[in-house]
Amino acid sequence: MTWIKKTVIAPKIFSGYPEIRSGMSTKLGRKSQAGFEMNLSYKVGDDPATVEINRATFFSQFEIYNSELAIPLQFHSANVCRVDKPGEYNNCDALITNASGVALVITVADCVPILLFDPIQKVIGIVHAGWKGTANAIVKRAIYKMQEEFKTETENVLAFIGPSAGVCCYEVSEEVAVKFENKIVPYDKAKIFVDLKKENAFQLQRQGVVPGNIEISELCTICEKQLFHSYRRDGKSAGRMMAVIYLKP
Ligand SMILES: [Zn+2]
Numbered sequence: 001m002t003w004i005k006k007t008v009i010a011p012k013i014f015s016g017y018p019e020i021r022s023g024m025s026t027k028l029g030r031k032s033q034a035g036f037e038m039n040l041s042y043k044v045g046d047d048p049a050t051v052e053i054n055r056a057t058f059f060s061q062f063e064i065y066n067s068e069l070a071i072p073l074q075f076h077s078a079n080v081c082r083v084d085k086p087g088e089y090n091n092c093d094a095l096i097t098n099a100s101g102v103a104l105v106i107t108v109a110d111c112v113p114i115l116l117f118d119p120i121q122k123v124i125g126i127v128h129a130g131w132k133g134t135a136n137a138i139v140k141r142a143i144y145k146m147q148e149e150f151k152t153e154t155e156n157v158l159a160f161i162g163p164s165a166g167v168c169c170y171e172v173s174e175e176v177a178v179k180f181e182n183k184i185v186p187y188d189k190a191k192i193f194v195d196l197k198k199e200n201a202f203q204l205q206r207q208g209v210v211p212g213n214i215e216i217s218e219l220c221t222i223c224e225k226q227l228f229h230s231y232r233r234d235g236k237s238a239g240r241m242m243a244v245i246y247l248k249p
Pocket of ligand 1 (some may be wrong): 073165166167168169170220221222223
């Protein structure tokens with residue numbers, strides 16, 4: 001497929017809402033001396049000074065400062081935290097807030113990033129859904145928590161399911177595959193591929209999110225090696241992208 005050289009993947013679904021800034025980084029940008037390309041994680045062995053510049057570069061495109069970031073620790077849980085200020089949050093893989101000036105951020109390289117917005121109650125959410133989080137319905141829990149904490153009506157929710165491992169490449173074992181409905185099993189059953197994006201879209205729909213309010217990126221992080229880091233493809237030497245959603249102060 002053809003793609004335009006760009007440093008941010010921008011959701012279209014939020015484009016009518018000037019109060020929202022959102023996007024996901026790519027691997028296009030600065031290379032570090034450690035050999036990473038536009039890596040935004042401090043945890044993969046990259047040079048910290050370069051990571052800091054990379055983050056500042058990425059977030060400056062949204063006029064967001066590094067000091068405004070709210071970042072979950074991420075351990076493939078299905079826990080959702082409500083946050084009201086920037087900082088690092090242990091014990092969760094998803095964040096929700098109605099506070100403006102707080103950038104909800106997750107780190108990804110194949111796992112599914114999901115951005116949520118309720119334009120009526122002015123609530124945003126971000127979800128890190130790998131296969132474990134997806135199997136444990138983390139996006140469904142995020143929607144529940146938006147309903148509980150902020151009286152969100154699900155038919156108002158807009159969702160962006162971002163670039164991540166596609167069904168074209170995401171091969172899993174039988175033990176993992178049984179947890180999912182959306183998969184491709186070739187006739188000889190030699191390989192099983194799970195569609196995590198579709199799984200998450202279906203979870204949203206079952207919660208009452210309107211299909212037309214869900215944008216699913218077609219980009220696969222494993223296929224698009226010039227555009228994305230991929231843990232599945234590059235293993236331990238993989239860098240990380242970040243996804244962000246932010247309510248303007
Ligand atoms: Zn692929």
